[in-house]
Structures are given as C-alpha cells and as structure tokens.
Amino acid sequence: MKVLVCMSVVPDTTTKITFTNNDTTFNAQGVQFIMNPYDELALTKALDIAEPAGGTVTILHVGLADAEPAIRKALSMGATDAVRINANPTDSQFVAEQIAAFVKDKGYDFILTGRESIDYNGGAVCGLLGAMLNIPSINVITQLTVSGGTATVERDIDGGRETVSCSLPFVASAQKDLCEPRIPNMRGIMAARTKPLQVVEPVSGSTHVSYAKFALPQPKQGVRMISADNPEELLHLLRNEAKVI
Amino acid sequence: MSVIVFAETRDQQYKKSTLEAVSYGKEVAQKTGGKVIAVSMGGASDPAILGNYGADEIITLHGAEFATFSPEVYAAGFAAVCKAHGGKTIVISNTYSGKSLAGRVAVLLNAALATNVVDYPDTAAGFRVKRGVFSGKAFAFMDMNSETKVIAITPNSVEIKTYGSNAAVSAQQPADLPSSATRIENTQTVSGKVPLTEAEVVVSAGRGMKGPENWHMVEELATALGAATACSKPVSDMHWRPHSEHVGQTGITIKPNLYIAIGISGAIQHLAGVSSSKVIVVINKDPEAPFFKAADYGIVGDAFDVLPKLIQAAKATAAS
C-alpha cells in the first residue's frame, strides 16, 4: 500500500497576525511555523492504515527550504520518506498543480490532505487534486477505513454526517475527529534524521490569482456591560439597538 | 457571457445561503453585464422563486445521477452548463457541499478560484475579492486574473435582495457525465436545526459550563432564540459536545449576526473563529476574561445564575 499525505506549513495558532510593506505582505518576523494541524491528522490516519499493511506513507510539501523542520517533524511522527517540491506555495491552485504533476504516474492508493490550511483557508486542494487527477475527492472526513480496494469514509455534510464508500484511488481531506494526532517519540525523532527527503524542482504552473493587500478586522468599539440581574435589558438591546434578534 | 449560480438545496428547498448566492450573482452581473443563470440540481420544490432573488433564468438538471450528491458528478454536470452558457463568473456557497464542488469546477473550467469570500467584488480595475484568511484573524484582497472565476461566498456575508420577478425555468439533461466511484451508504442529518455554519444566531459555551449535563441550559437558550449551538475546543475534545460544534482556529469559522459566548475565556484561537460575528455577547464570571475585549455586550456573572433568567426572558420575548 502506497499513501501520500500533503502537508502545508503555517504560522503557529497563537500568532498575532500582522502585515508589512504597506499591508501587502504577511509579517513572518518572530513567527513560529508549524505543520498544519489538519495535516497531522491526515498523516496519523495514513500511518494507522499503512503500517499494519506493511505499506509506505510519503509526506509531500510544496515550499521552500525553511519548511524542513516541519517536514522532519512529519518524518518523526512516522512518515516513511518526504518530498519537497521546491517552489513558493503562492495559492491552492498552484500547489495542487505541482502535487498533481508529481503524483501522476506514482500509483498511490490514496492521498490525504487537511481540510484546510489554517493560513489562507483555501479548503481547496482536495477538490482541485481530485479533478486534476480525475479521481474522486471526499472533503472533510471524520473516519476512514480501507480494505480490499475499497474505502469507507464518514464525512461532515452541512447539518449532519454521511457514510460514503469509494473505490481506490481517491483523495480525501482530514477533519477533526478523524484521529488524535501522533506525538513523535524519541525513537521517531532519531530515525527522522536519516530518513530520505527528496527535493524536486517544480513544473511550470499557472497562477490564476494574486494577493494585492491584507487588512485586519475592525476593532470592537468597546463592550457595554449589563447587570447580571437584568437579562431583559440584554435582550432589549439585542432586539432594538443591535437589531440581531 | 453570464453569471452562473449553483443553487444548493436541503430537503428540496433552497437554503438561505443559496438566496444569498443568487443575490450576489445579480450584484456581480450588474457590474460586469450579462445575465444570471441559477442551476438547480437533484430536484427542488419551487425553482421559479429564484427569479425573485435576482436570477434571470433557471436551469434544472435532472437524472438519476443527481439523486445523491457526488462532487465528481455534480461538478461535471454543473461545469457543462457553465460552458454551454458562457459562464464567466461562477458563484457557489462556501458550505461543505459548495466547497467540495468549487475546486473541481475551477479545474474543469480552467478558472481562478476564490473560497471563503466575504464581500462583493471590486471590479473598478480587474476583479478583486475580499477573503477571510488566518481563520478569521485577517482579510485578504485577492485579484482573480483569469477570464473565468469561481467564487465561493461565505454564508451570512451579503444581504438577500428581492426583485419581485419570476424567471423562466427550463429542464436540461447534460450528456457525458462520469459515473461516480463513490456511493453514499448512509446519511444522518440533524433535522429541524440550523447548521452552525449558516446560523444567524449562535449560542456557544465553554469549560465554564462544568460538564455536559449542564448543556440543557445552552440548548434551551438556543431554542428560545432560534439559534444553533457551538462550543470551545476543550469542550469537544472532552466529548462533552460533538466536534462539529467546535469553533475557532482549528474548528469552524463562523460569521453569525449574533454570537453569545458563555463560560468561554476568549483565547486567541477561539476568537479567530468567531470574531467576524456582527455582534458578540460574553457571559463570564471573571471580569478579567479576555473575551470581554472582543465583545459588544457583556455580563459578568455566574452562568448558572444568569442562564435560567436569560432563558426565561428569551422565552417571554419569543412569546410576545
């Protein structure tokens, strides 16, 4: 069994987001970058399925050399090997094209991504890859089992959940509840140092979009306090002042 | 050239987010020219009503292939209509189903893709959309540089406009659909409840509620206000509530008109997912809770004292 897990590298969740160059560039100064949390779930699930079957799990990242600590983390969690496609990941479409070009003739049984990358929140790579590779794409999955050429997944739908069966190969995106992320142990960390990390040059890709500028949300005007003894007052204000109920 | 809107349904009815998407399409068409075509797949009880929200024409796609939702098949059928009708701006709701279509449609149409869009585009020079990024911590203005554009518009981002007109409905049957490699075995929906991502009012609670046995108060308040329920991450991690209610940086990002947070401290990862709410109410016993800084209205008090009173008052308001 051959599995591919796609990984993005994102600012740590505690990061206070700021921009520079006249609000045109994300300010990475002092920011700690981590493996995208949903991709930790994707990798953990892939390992849980592939390891007992004697299979391999490759971790793939489209990005520059500064992502290598996060790639090593994925290897220490248990990924068999890693591939880095050496290009600046400008947007989901560019990234998906790079991944699709790499995957094409490799014969992966299935591919997992995260539900979304918590930086630019595209939530798009799974569907893009599915269409580019002409295979089924199943978004936001919360359960996955694979046996004898068929996968059974549970996925979140609007207002509920659905169980879907699917033939291999396919691509699916990991949602919380899929599993608990693995924490690398000492042996994993040692082993990761010598696991193969292949660097691949990008294919020429298309860029359909470009970021012009960024903005922070308007700060709140200040909070209006209401006495705990007077919840009627709160409802009155919500109805007549804020007009939201 | 036209604007084509994917008209998502639930139980054969158009969702509120669908009416928003149609209104969005109309607004774009008024700027870029062309007509608005709504595409309804898998059956809807009354397609003609979309005319009232801005559709000039409604196309319904029938066939056994569309009986259940499959991203491959729906994307192929929808993209075929977009091509046949010169669709240049394609509007889809940024829901779970919508997002699982948007990427595939963009590939089939060789289009630029923007998910998580929160406002009308700026078409003064080119086509610039505003997107939520960093899980609600910021916004990005993104230029879409291809001739064809696929836009996934976040629920509750634009107003529904009405035009008082009906539109012609025509049924079509697309050819050459792929057969689906997926099969839906079982669907469980929570009926009668608004999905969290689309709710206008959300009542949310955190560790301050002490345990799942106390959630009946949260539910009761939500019912009285016609709201969906949500929770903080530790609450879903401890399985007090289902993970689908977890909002925040690693949960769902929501954008309701009203977000009521009870016994939630207001950590940066939590705020990320909810700070786009129009109005935020915080109920917390600690006057120093960071959440008050992000709130519009606040009550300092013990949830176990405040909630029963608030529920009673909300029931009285709902009844009056």
Ligand SMILES: Cc1cc2nc3c(=O)[nH]c(=O)nc-3n(C[C@H](O)[C@H](O)[C@H](O)COP(=O)(O)OP(=O)(O)OC[C@H]3O[C@@H](n4cnc5c(N)ncnc54)[C@H](O)[C@@H]3O)c2cc1C
């Ligand atoms: C990688 C990462 C990702 C994360 N992602 C998310 C995320 O997506 N969403 C999220 O929510 N969190 C997330 N967190 C966790 C976040 O940092 C906080 O720990 C979490 O939001 C706290 O939840 P809470 O407010 O329910 O609990 P607490 O922080 O324990 O706060 C409980 C609050 O309830 C109040 N309280 C207690 N008793 C009462 C009472 N009787 N009446 C009224 N008030 C009372 C207290 O004053 C306190 O303010 C993430 C953390 C990490 C590390």
Ligand SMILES: Nc1ncnc2c1ncn2[C@@H]1O[C@H](COP(=O)(O)O)[C@@H](O)[C@H]1O
């Ligand atoms: N630069 C990247 N390299 C590899 N995989 C990525 C990259 N960016 C995104 N992905 C994958 O696609 C998922 C969704 O990302 P996005 O569609 O950009 O929100 C992520 O969780 C990753 O699994």
